[in-house]
Amino acid sequence: IWRRPSSTLSDRRHFAVSRCLTAKAPPARRPRERVEIPGFEMVTYGERMHYVPGLAKPVYPQWERDYKDPRHYKTPPAHQMPLYKEKPCYVYNQRTSALEGVRQALWLTKAKLISGLPPRLLSLAESPANQIPDQDERVQNAIKHARFWDTTEDRPCKEKYSNTLLSNLLHLCATLQSRHPAIGRRILAEKYSLATTWKRGEDLFQVRGQNGLLYNCMDPLPEVSGKQEVGDTADHVLKSFYPVSPSIDLQKVHVYKEEVNCSGFREGYPYPHAHTLYFQEEGDINCKLRPKQFRAKMVMFAFGNALARAHSLYGTQPQSVLGRPITVQAVGTNGRLFQFLVFQLNTTDLSGDNGIKNQVWLDEDVELYDYAKLRPLIKKKQVKVPAGLAGYKPETFRKFLALYLHGAV
Amino acid sequence: MMAVSCLTRALRSLTVSQPALLSAQAVTQTKLGTVVPCTGGQCRGFLTTASLDQNRTRWKQTEKYTIKPIGMKKTGGRDHSGKIRTHGIGGGHKQKYRMIDFQRLHYESDREPKPFEEKVVEVRYDPCRSADIALVAGGNRKRWIIATENMQTGDIIKTSGVIGRMAVSANEGDAYPLGALPVGTLVNNLEIQPGKGSEYIRAAGTSGVLLRKVNGTAIVQLPSKQQVQVLETCVVTVGRVSNIDHNKRIIGKAGRNRWLGIRPSSGLWQRKGGWAGRKIKPLPPMKNYVNLPSISNNTT
Numbered sequence: 001i002w003r004r005p006s007s008t009l010s011d012r013r014h015f016a017v018s019r020c021l022t023a024k025a026p027p028a029r030r031p032r033e034r035v036e037i038p039g040f041e042m043v044t045y046g047e048r049m050h051y052v053p054g055l056a057k058p059v060y061p062q063w064e065r066d067y068k069d070p071r072h073y074k075t076p077p078a079h080q081m082p083l084y085k086e087k088p089c090y091v092y093n094q095r096t097s098a099l100e101g102v103r104q105a106l107w108l109t110k111a112k113l114i115s116g117l118p119p120r121l122l123s124l125a126e127s128p129a130n131q132i133p134d135q136d137e138r139v140q141n142a143i144k145h146a147r148f149w150d151t152t153e154d155r156p157c158k159e160k161y162s163n164t165l166l167s168n169l170l171h172l173c174a175t176l177q178s179r180h181p182a183i184g185r186r187i188l189a190e191k192y193s194l195a196t197t198w199k200r201g202e203d204l205f206q207v208r209g210q211n212g213l214l215y216n217c218m219d220p221l222p223e224v225s226g227k228q229e230v231g232d233t234a235d236h237v238l239k240s241f242y243p244v245s246p247s248i249d250l251q252k253v254h255v256y257k258e259e260v261n262c263s264g265f266r267e268g269y270p271y272p273h274a275h276t277l278y279f280q281e282e283g284d285i286n287c288k289l290r291p292k293q294f295r296a297k298m299v300m301f302a303f304g305n306a307l308a309r310a311h312s313l314y315g316t317q318p319q320s321v322l323g324r325p326i327t328v329q330a331v332g333t334n335g336r337l338f339q340f341l342v343f344q345l346n347t348t349d350l351s352g353d354n355g356i357k358n359q360v361w362l363d364e365d366v367e368l369y370d371y372a373k374l375r376p377l378i379k380k381k382q383v384k385v386p387a388g389l390a391g392y393k394p395e396t397f398r399k400f401l402a403l404y405l406h407g408a409v
Numbered sequence: 410m411m412a413v414s415c416l417t418r419a420l421r422s423l424t425v426s427q428p429a430l431l432s433a434q435a436v437t438q439t440k441l442g443t444v445v446p447c448t449g450g451q452c453r454g455f456l457t458t459a460s461l462d463q464n465r466t467r468w469k470q471t472e473k474y475t476i477k478p479i480g481m482k483k484t485g486g487r488d489h490s491g492k493i494r495t496h497g498i499g500g501g502h503k504q505k506y507r508m509i510d511f512q513r514l515h516y517e518s519d520r521e522p523k524p525f526e527e528k529v530v531e532v533r534y535d536p537c538r539s540a541d542i543a544l545v546a547g548g549n550r551k552r553w554i555i556a557t558e559n560m561q562t563g564d565i566i567k568t569s570g571v572i573g574r575m576a577v578s579a580n581e582g583d584a585y586p587l588g589a590l591p592v593g594t595l596v597n598n599l600e601i602q603p604g605k606g607s608e609y610i611r612a613a614g615t616s617g618v619l620l621r622k623v624n625g626t627a628i629v630q631l632p633s634k635q636q637v638q639v640l641e642t643c644v645v646t647v648g649r650v651s652n653i654d655h656n657k658r659i660i661g662k663a664g665r666n667r668w669l670g671i672r673p674s675s676g677l678w679q680r681k682g683g684w685a686g687r688k689i690k691p692l693p694p695m696k697n698y699v700n701l702p703s704i705s706n707n708t709t
Contacts, residue, residue, distance in 0.1 A: 099530065099546055099551070241528075242526075243525065243526040243527055243528055243546075243547045243548070243565060244528055244546050244547065244548075245548045245549050247549055248546060248548070248549050248550075248551070252549070
């Protein structure tokens, strides 16, 4: 339906010698069609080594270099690659923006959504014993540093301030190490590549990519919900979004490695258990995700990390109930709004829609502060929003700290 | 930078004492249009204009369908020679072209050719046409189509190529072949040849009427009251095209017309000829797009 690109004018040869050169170029002629009649040989001017009117243009075989030159290498087409498979695989990478958002991620990971954080984490957040001395003041200083003081220009860009804010908050949480020595058994890791495979229905899915900041731990996270709740999820029915298929917006590949399971680190890494993933909305410049898609990305990568761990612990065979459910947390931010996620992997048997489901606790769009303006917002000569930090909410940082301390307390 | 190097290369070729015919290879490499020094020192000229490659239409020659908007090059009413062919076009706000899939019955490559449903994800304004466009998603693909009057986000629209014995009670926005619709339905996005894609009744607020169905063909009245006869397997969408108040809008000022890319007409008073004035004529005869086999006398 779309027109084929026509040959460029510069490909044509201008043999005429006595015509005017400044006239407009004649319109490009369509190249003569080459007709192959079986049983007949084309008489070409190839042997005569010069053009002869009336004879056909010779067609030579494509010249291939007989040695391997890395600067001139043409990748073979997909079906000639050694890893080509007939069955396609749908890959969720860090730039995927899923059309249906969290619903699609829940269907793909066979999970049940519970809004709000689990009660144990909430109680961790509220208890005063786990607070940093001068917590509110120090957090507000951290926000002001990220939003106002970090640049010589007027205001830092969103990517910069969300990055600085996250590192400041993490640093604040790490100051509690003297009280909870288990925090010392953790480490941060960046730019690690994750890859897991699983089967859902008849299709193969993979999660791959460099997602965000990973907080690794030597010990696994304790499970958040008990066996009773895990058994109750078997009655939950996954929401379907017909007519859109669940693999929409996922990258379809025919060339892939089967059963690829890589948590990003080699065997013998001292911090094998993924604790929390920290996502930033401006992480990838080429990819702008809307809030629903951003949350879906968080769910998928938390699931990917948990599944990679489960495969390395229990093997790649699907297991309907894991002896010890694997928990991974995730925090996503855009500099002001935070999304908190806790993913508990209860089963690796994801091919059917029945059976025990995984669980997702999601706390969406939690504000850390209302406004951080350089100049006050004045409407009709009245200050509506003062300059500086306004509307700080201490509960958000308490939740952040609770997710951080989960497992160490 | 590249132009300077091309220029120096061309000038270097001209300093050769014997006028030699440049090899065609060098000619095609220099991007300065025709650079052919002639034998006998007759005309030795070269163009310093930019490349004569007409790359004005390359932006619309992609083969892969994508929903991402494509940057468009405005022609200003000029054709390939650079002269104005259509007056009154030029300027206006920059527009990005969104590839619309006019072939409504476009089966996805993996799926079987059966009737399918799609979900409307977004209905939005399109700068390139008067109607609104809708992003629909079905199966594994998303595409843009012309939106009908009451299309909202979240609607499910059905596309079918099956003609049953009974006429289908069609909802607005669904697409069926003409043979499956009841007589008298308002239709839009009519295709003349089955499978070619719709070419008629696409403007804002327009709709055609299915008048009658005659053995394998159907007769549709277009918005200009012209009647056409097409095969009954041609797929149409049901309902009126979106943005029905498009003809009632008031431009308000000359500047708004300029934003739309419409340049003022020439102010010269020109005597109107036989084409002007109100004409009352009978309707043109019905146009037949069905290629019926000719009845020849030599059939044995």
